[in-house]
Amino acid sequence: MTEHPPVVAIIGAGFGGLRVARALRDTAVKIVLIDRHNYHLFQPLLYQVATAGLSPMDIAYPVRAIFHNQPNVEFRLAEATGADLAAKTLRLSTGDLPYDYLVLAVGGMTHYFGLDSVAKHAFGLKDVDDAVAIRNHLLKIFELAAQESDTEKRRAMLTFVVAGGGPTGVESAGALSELVRMVLAKDYARLHFNEARVVLLEATDRLLANFPESLRKATTETLRHKHVEVRFGAAVSDYDGHRILLKNGDALPTHTLIWAAGIRAASLTCGLGLRQGRQGRIVVTPTLQAPDHPELFVIGDAACLDAGGEPLPMVAPVAMQQAETAAGNIRRMINGQPCVTFIYKDSGSLATIGRHQAVAQLGKLRFSGFVAWVLWLTVHLLQLIGFRNKLMVMINWTWEYWSYDRAIRLITKE
């Protein structure tokens, strides 16, 4: 009698999904890994694609290449549209898939908080298409501004606004300011660069809310030193593609709004009939299972797990650590053992603010400036998948560092 190994379906090839599949390498299961894209994306560097510093190919890695040497993984390029949890069947754009265990590692998406006009006209920054759209837009608007003689219109074209003072917003604003002042100033010798502005809007009174106060202050100072206008208490209420309206009534004429002010769990979390917590995240047990569905694990941005009154943050380390626990629990269930609870070990936080500047918090250690920046570079380089990607990113960074150039400033589609 031959027995089929249990099927573990994993939705999402992000930090969490990949790690679950890897952790089940030596377990007698058939893993079906599903993603809408055929690549794993290293999201922490996405803003560098948006600001023409890296190519999408540098931070993306084909999923099939990752699992060449792991025969129990089958990859499917498909969209997961829903699931019949009672029948343990997943609905994919390419057909149905019965499973024994399901891991939801679907990640997050941009959250516009019901601001439809913003959703329509602003740029999100969650996937490759978003980043390439921003890069094309930035380079194109400079070309248009160079041919625009009306001063008011030109100023609006050269005003670049980022909403949201979290890591993505801070990193984007810093990189954008350097792109404008160090790189494009050389390309557009006839433009007046005192007309160009980079504005960072934050609704509360603090940047990088998860960091200690000393580092938050250092961040604001560094950004201002890099000519980023940081505005606190500035909540966007409307944007028509030409003018941002703030809740306090102020208006800001601009053609560019990058929305880094909100993130929520990917939309698949909504149609499953499971209880959702804040930001659409699925409420899970301490063992990372959906209540009443022990075969369904939810990890990363899609999972809402309380940790001392607050849900765990939507960051890669949480997803990766939860992946190990979820994989271990699946193995335990197969072996008839009880599941263990997840305990998050906070390994620290890092954010960069551009050339020579970053902030780091590692346990009780807090520092900012050049050393934090070198640490940031090293950590991100090491975490990239694949020797070639590491090499390419290192070359691009070195190139930019010495030449004050951004190599990828190509407008690739309309």
Added chain:
Amino acid sequence: MTEHPPVVAIIGAGFGGLRVARALRDTAVKIVLIDRHNYHLFQPLLYQVATAGLSPMDIAYPVRAIFHNQPNVEFRLAEATGADLAAKTLRLSTGDLPYDYLVLAVGGMTHYFGLDSVAKHAFGLKDVDDAVAIRNHLLKIFELAAQESDTEKRRAMLTFVVAGGGPTGVESAGALSELVRMVLAKDYARLHFNEARVVLLEATDRLLANFPESLRKATTETLRHKHVEVRFGAAVSDYDGHRILLKNGDALPTHTLIWAAGIRAASLTCGLGLRQGRQGRIVVTPTLQAPDHPELFVIGDAACLDAGGEPLPMVAPVAMQQAETAAGNIRRMINGQPCVTFIYKDSGSLATIGRHQAVAQLGKLRFSGFVAWVLWLTVHLLQLIGFRNKLMVMINWTWEYWSYDRAIRLITKE
């Protein structure tokens, strides 16, 4: 009294247009260089972007970066839609531009010979968007084939057809066969690769018609050795996206037709009221001027110049050599001197057929195989603009060579 320097408008930042601008570096003119894209594209390596070997960023270079140190060049990102030759005014998508001298270096576009169904369903291979569309399609159809259980349907999905036995067709077919057999075979371990076919269709009885017979024969043999089915006397008459119909009545079920069978001058050449020769090319005087319009120079693919009964071929060396002559003649006209006639110096031809294989003709020297391949690599690497691009291409090639891998196999848009 200050006198304005004469305005030289150049349309097209390809091999010809760039060279004209460079050659006028020390001439007292105002150069306005116009292109639809903000980058110069190294077209000879475009097929490697289509077959996932190189990233678009590796073979494109921002035009503004090329002319950082040449203050008499102004770049305009715009589409040239027409011209009033009598009023010496160019119509751009961003407004009118009066000129004293005009250089048409608009290059070529895919020619479908009135086959509308082919134009609609086949892939051209003339710009970055074409190449990225081919790459995405190839990778996606493999993903679909991997999930397709119907053998007939799967065979049609895994049949890849290239039409046209010129350099682009030969190079594409060779690279495609290697992509399928060496790279993707590893990614799709469950697919039967004897179901995959690469077919090269040529309407005449020869490949690389401009090469001597010994090299043409070597090319056919090498391609067949690389598992490319080479079919002579095979002219496409219809293609609906699923089935190619040949003039001889044969049908070929396939989802992929790459059309490298025809090229014509870019469409701007049509609306100017100038006499056009074969392939829509503008008939020019031996001094590269349009008859009756001495201030209008036409070079490269857009120009039709008779050389011993045949128009000069549409290849980069012709465009680059004509650029030097056109620039010199503009300088001579400014100085009140007579224009000189253009003489083409054929420096030879090179075409690669994939790993370790190329054919080369240099004067009386003809050779094929490994040495020709190394020569091909070297020549193309040296001609790329920019140290970074050279480095990136070299790394990608080295990577592919040793790992039998293609790094850029990402599906980037739907």
